[in-house]
Amino acid sequence: MDPEMETPEIVKVTPLQQMLASCTGAILTSLIVTPLDVVKIRLQAQSNTLTKGKCFLYSNGLMDHLCVCEEGGNKVWYKKPGCFQGTLDAFLKIIRNEGITSLWSGLPPTLVMAVPATVIYFTCYDQLTALLRSKLGENETRIPIVAGIVARFGAVTVISPLELIRTKIQSKKFSYKELHQFVSKKVAEDGWISLWRGWAPTILRDVPFSAMYWYNYEVLRKWLCEKSGLYEPTFTINFTSGALSGAFAAVATLPFDVVKTRKQTQLWIYESHKSNWPLNMTTWVIMKNIVAENGFPGLFTGLVPRLIKIAPACAIMISTYEFGKTFFKEQNIRSQQY
Template identity: 25%
Template sequence: MAAASKEATKLPPLSPFGNAVAGSLGALFALTIVYPLDIIKTRLQVQSKQSKTMMKENEYYESTFDAIIKIIKMEGITGLYAGLPAGLIGVASTNFAYFYWYSFLRSKIIKQGSMSTISELLLGAFAGALAQIFTIPVSVVTTRQQTTHVKYRKDLIGTAEEIISDDGITGLWKGLKPSLILCVNPAITYGAFERFKHLVSERLSNNNNGEELSPGIIFWLGALSKTIATIVTYPYIMAKVRLQWKPPKDDEDDEDNYINKKKSFKYERYSGAIDVLQKVYKTDGILGLYKGMQAQITKAVLSQALLLYVKEYTTKYTIMLFILFGKLLAGKKKVQ
């Protein structure tokens, strides 16, 4: 009887649009919580051994904790949220596009049979690529705002205009190539998450009469999945940020520049992701390719785990809202 009751109250699957809405809500919540880590990891990623000797002591970060203290001291608590509006727009649009295409294509494939792990990975990569092509301009704007000194920082529109003025309209798509390669990151994350969730669900189904996964289990499965993906792809994550970053001009006077440079110091200009990796390796060694990874993993793991957690539980309410909305529309048609 209990099983029959459970089946009777089982909600229908959510549409691709509904999944996109749920995914966007989860992403917005997650980024709002972890945004200070996002800005810290970005600033750490654009620093190098060379810049340490050229920067003022209170503007070079030795670690995540050191960055938090110095940013608050120099910019106040709001400094930890520089570029947040652009960041929220970015994650909402990216995750909406990602989850829409992922859910849409997955539902079509599932109708023809079960999906293998490879299929999950390829599908995730393809959905991620589609999302990146349309949403990367917001990522470029966010990176610029996060790494620009508070004295010169502009709002979202002003930053976008500055990028177009400096680099043309294509400047808004800086880092697109590594971003497309990094589509393997969410592919690994969601592919691994679906596999882990399936395995754990099967185990719990055998032991606990089909009980749903608890919030805690979903959180840790999301954390594990994102950790694996981040470690594998981190050098390219760092390369993308450096391509989108705008280094201070070499000829700027020290009074107008927050970098205390020596005259002989020149910031690297990069022609592409491979060029970034080669130059960083040359100056900072293998560890340079992983600079800021601690903050990146902490931010990415918390963000992904929160996103998946919120999405899983937002999905139920989104389905209910869609059903209610459908009934309201049906009622209106009958009245007419």
């Protein structure tokens, strides 16, 4: 008998199954991390009043949301009153006084953006990784870097126009007709490229983050498996590798995150107050201005909050995603056996 006939067929996870696994991971990550940011914003709001027109950055670890304060007093979730003594106290008082669902305020726009972006990103990464390994070999160390760069580049480019629209929607309530008029006017004045404003600093932050994250994740996961004497990584190994890789990439790319936030904020101030702030400032010019104003440490503003969000978000996302793929792989094996 031909020996090749006895070799068991490698069971693969289909692209649709990868999309379902990444979708589940994105939803679970949003559900877990969103309350942390809601509490953080509420604590900031009580110490520094959020006045009309002022921006603040809301993030769940997967997506950034540039929220703009509007009138209405306590009608919006970030302006609800509270007297919080700390993070735990804020959690308990919000649950007791406003109900537990208040911890997930602002979740819908997060899911609308985070789920498709995450599905595109993770599915493309896995598909590219499989393709490159079939061409270059399983042990090629550059594969995670290349696949991570291409996947993130594509995801950011597809989602970028929606970010501009989402920021406008968050500023005030718009009808679909008003939103269509806004987009049409924007395109007529500045061309289609205007819908990708802020794309460059996002790319400079997310693409290096993706390259470093996936390379370190694959290396750490392999190393931890070898140390544990395991052939396949466990949930704990995936979780640990994701957290450490996310933390390292978050620190390394923080300066570009600071630039992206400032550029978004300037865009909103220009839109709402018609200021004379130049919108054509390059990323490097903004970085130079930040260093001139606040010194080199200014490029690493918000390091601790970013680490607190990014590390667990990466850990939850990747471990859930890998768990989902393992589940579907086992289902595929069972279906072949029967």
